[in-house]
Amino acid sequence: MKRKIDLEKTVYAVAAIAFFFLLWGFLTTFTPVKETTPGPIEVLQLLVSSFYTPIGSKVIVGHLLVSLRRVLVGFSVATIIGIVLGIAMGTSRWAEAIFKPIFELLRPIPPIAWISLVILFFGIGETSKYILCGIGAFTNVTLNAYTGAQNVDPELIGCARMLGTSERDIFFRVILPSCTPQIFAGMQVALSTSWMAVLAAEMVGAQEGCGWMIQRGSDTLNITLVMVGMIVIGLVGMLLATLMRTIERRLCSWNIMEN
Amino acid sequence: MNEYAIQKRKEKIKFGIVSVISLCVFFGVWYLCTAVLHLKPDYVLPSPVQVVEAFFEKLTQTAPDGATLGGHILASLQVALTGYLLGAVIGIPLGIAMAWFRKVDMFVTPLFDLIRPVPTIAWIPLMILWFGIGLGAKAAIIFVSAFVPCVINAYAGIKQTKPVHLWVSQTFGASRREMLFTVAIPTALPLIFTGLRISLGTAWMTLCAAEMLASNRGLGYMIQLNRTLARADLIVVAMLTIGVIGTIFTVGLDALEKKFVKGGRRG
Numbered sequence: 001m002k003r004k005i006d007l008e009k010t011v012y013a014v015a016a017i018a019f020f021f022l023l024w025g026f027l028t029t030f031t032p033v034k035e036t037t038p039g040p041i042e043v044l045q046l047l048v049s050s051f052y053t054p055i056g057s058k059v060i061v062g063h064l065l066v067s068l069r070r071v072l073v074g075f076s077v078a079t080i081i082g083i084v085l086g087i088a089m090g091t092s093r094w095a096e097a098i099f100k101p102i103f104e105l106l107r108p109i110p111p112i113a114w115i116s117l118v119i120l121f122f123g124i125g126e127t128s129k130y131i132l133c134g135i136g137a138f139t140n141v142t143l144n145a146y147t148g149a150q151n152v153d154p155e156l157i158g159c160a161r162m163l164g165t166s167e168r169d170i171f172f173r174v175i176l177p178s179c180t181p182q183i184f185a186g187m188q189v190a191l192s193t194s195w196m197a198v199l200a201a202e203m204v205g206a207q208e209g210c211g212w213m214i215q216r217g218s219d220t221l222n223i224t225l226v227m228v229g230m231i232v233i234g235l236v237g238m239l240l241a242t243l244m245r246t247i248e249r250r251l252c253s254w255n256i257m258e259n
Numbered sequence: 260m261n262e263y264a265i266q267k268r269k270e271k272i273k274f275g276i277v278s279v280i281s282l283c284v285f286f287g288v289w290y291l292c293t294a295v296l297h298l299k300p301d302y303v304l305p306s307p308v309q310v311v312e313a314f315f316e317k318l319t320q321t322a323p324d325g326a327t328l329g330g331h332i333l334a335s336l337q338v339a340l341t342g343y344l345l346g347a348v349i350g351i352p353l354g355i356a357m358a359w360f361r362k363v364d365m366f367v368t369p370l371f372d373l374i375r376p377v378p379t380i381a382w383i384p385l386m387i388l389w390f391g392i393g394l395g396a397k398a399a400i401i402f403v404s405a406f407v408p409c410v411i412n413a414y415a416g417i418k419q420t421k422p423v424h425l426w427v428s429q430t431f432g433a434s435r436r437e438m439l440f441t442v443a444i445p446t447a448l449p450l451i452f453t454g455l456r457i458s459l460g461t462a463w464m465t466l467c468a469a470e471m472l473a474s475n476r477g478l479g480y481m482i483q484l485n486r487t488l489a490r491a492d493l494i495v496v497a498m499l500t501i502g503v504i505g506t507i508f509t510v511g512l513d514a515l516e517k518k519f520v521k522g523g524r525r526g
Contacts, residue, residue: 012365020370036388093270097277102285108502108509110464112380113479115471116486116494120303196378200468203380204483211380215472218384226384234377241376 038224046224047231055225056216058208064236067198067209070126071240074133075194082138082190083183086145090152091175103142111136111197115204124205129198136197137190144186148179184248191244195237210236305492310499313492324484324493326476332500334476335466338394342401343462350406350458351451354413358447359439371410379404379465383472392473397466404465405458412454416447452516459512463505 021040028039050060058066088095089103114135122128152175160170202211210233217225286307292298293306301309317328326334357364357371382403383396390396420443428438470479481497 009365012362013369016366016369017373020373093274094277097274098281101278101282105282105285106502108505109498110460110467110501110505112464112467112471113482113498113501116482117491117498120486120489120491120494121299192378196380199378199380200471203383203468204471214381214384218387223385223388226388230377230381230385233381237378238376 036223038227042224043227043231047228050228055213056208060213060228060232063208063210063213064232067202067211068236070129070198070201070209071133071191071194074130074135074198075137075191077130078134078137078194079141079187079190082141082186083145086142086183087149087175087179089142090146090149090179091171107139107143111139111193112200115201119205129201129206132197132201133194136193137187140190140193141183141186144182144189145179148182148186149175151182152178180251181248184244184251188241188244188248191240192237195233195240199233302489302491305495309492310495313490314496317493317496323488323490324481328496328500331476331478331481331497332504334474334480335470335478336504338397338469338477339401339462339466341394342398343405343459345398346402346405346458346462347409347455349402350409351413351454354410354454355417355439355444355447357410358414358417359443375407379407379461380468383469387473392475396473397469400469401462401465405462408458408461409451409454412450412457413447416450416454417443419450420446448520449516452512452520456509456512456516459508460505463501463508467501 024040027033028037052059055063085095085099085103089099090096111132115132118128118131118135122131156174156178157170160174165173198209199211199214202209203215206212210229214226214229214233217223217229290307293301293304294308298304305313314328319327321327321330324331353367357367379400382400386396386399386403390399424442424446425438428442433441466477467479467482470477471483474480474483478497478501482494485491485493485497
């Protein structure tokens with residue numbers, strides 16, 4: 001019975017994807033859409049050739065690595081700061097009273113809205129990209145660490161305290177483990193926001209990277225390049241999300257949040 | 260107990276004062292770094308006073324970016340709401356249909372999973388090509404960004420309906436339709452609202468990107484154009500406006516949620 005359902009699912013999935021490509025192919029060969037939009041075969045050809053023919057200064061893998069480095073630097077630094085700040089706000093009322101108003105003031109501003117100010121401040125070099133990716137990650141991580149640390153079951157803390165655990169141990173063995181799943185949930189979102197922020201930053205001002213690639217395609221009316229860029233960006237985004245989920249399984253196997 | 264309450268209130272006042280002081284220090288340091296010490300030139304980091312002045316000036320003046328603040332806000336709202344409403348109106352029923360009808364699920368989910376990982380911002384050049392740089396392209400981009408969270412959350416919401424509830428309604432003779440409308444959808448409502456909230460956030464964020472790349476009006480355009488004019492004070496005004504409007508949206512949605520979602524847990 002189970003196998004029959006699986007088979008049915010596969011058939012439907014294959015049919016759906018075949019339908020998608022056929023529709024795409026049909027629209028781009030027989031309708032006016034073909035004036036503007038390349039078909040699946042052209043896109044596939046460029047995707048394959050972009051691995052050895054450079055676009056601008058680099059082949060596609062080079063652009064990917066540039067974008068990934070920007071994301072990872074910004075994301076890691078922001079995550080560390082965010083976790084520390086979030087947990088501090090969640091556990092100490094002093095920290096909460098001091099940092100929360102400022103945080104709440106800046107939080108609603110989307111990371112992309114920072115682009116102009118950051119570019120004026122730091123130029124269009126690498127620093128401004130790191131910072132934009134960092135802003136993208138920071139709010140999500142901080143917010144999740146904060147609510148995670150705040151919602152630790154007080155009974156657990158009271159229990160540990162009653163049994164004579166030192167405050168340090170309470171922090172490292174009760175509070176930290178019980179907010180880890182929530183922090184990871186925040187990091188998941190943060191990583192995809194960072195990935196989005198780096199694209200925006202590169203589209204606005206850069207000489208290399210995935211965002212630059214699609215912007216360049218758009219500027220030179222090379223729509224095939226735009227679509228290749230979109231495919232690669234989507235694949236890498238998916239890969240990053242899978243990676244985070246794997247790390248999460250390893251690190252908090254005792255408490256996977258069910259979504 | 261009474262003494263405890265008084266002490267609690269005292270604490271609340273104390274930390275309230277700390278918060279106010281902290282905000283004052285924040286603005287004080289900002290003022291000190293800019294207006295007094297001039298660590299960075301005005302066109303890079305304006306002082307808070309300049310920002311307030313620019314705000315009032317912008318209420319009536321159209322220079323240098325072609326519209327008053329109100330004009331930009333209206334342009335942005337029009338784009339954002341068009342795209343967002345379309346995304347919600349199409350996304351939520353689609354998510355519900357995907358979760359409720361097995362065949363729709365099996366056919367649409369692979370397609371959805373194919374499109375979903377591409378960040379909305381990457382769609383911008385394609386949408387501009389298809390719809391021009393008018394309202395259409397930007398609304399289409401916002402539509403994509405609002406659509407995805409709506410579908411995912413409506414889907415997850417319907418899927419979390421307890422089979423027992425469905426069985427009970429079936430035992431009492433409910434039709435398939437009644438089961439959907441009286442059991443499954445009310446169960447899904449809190450998650451649907453979560454989807455609406457998330458997609459509002461992403462829509463508002465995507466709007467900035469869309470307006471930065473192709474526009475001649477709107478808050479994102481204001482940010483972008485004033486960078487080339489080196490008017491950092493107007494950039495900060497636009498950023499804060501975006502933040503304030505985003506907050507108003509969130510508060511409004513929360514109020515709607517409280518009104519429509521009965522009982523049950525949130526999120």
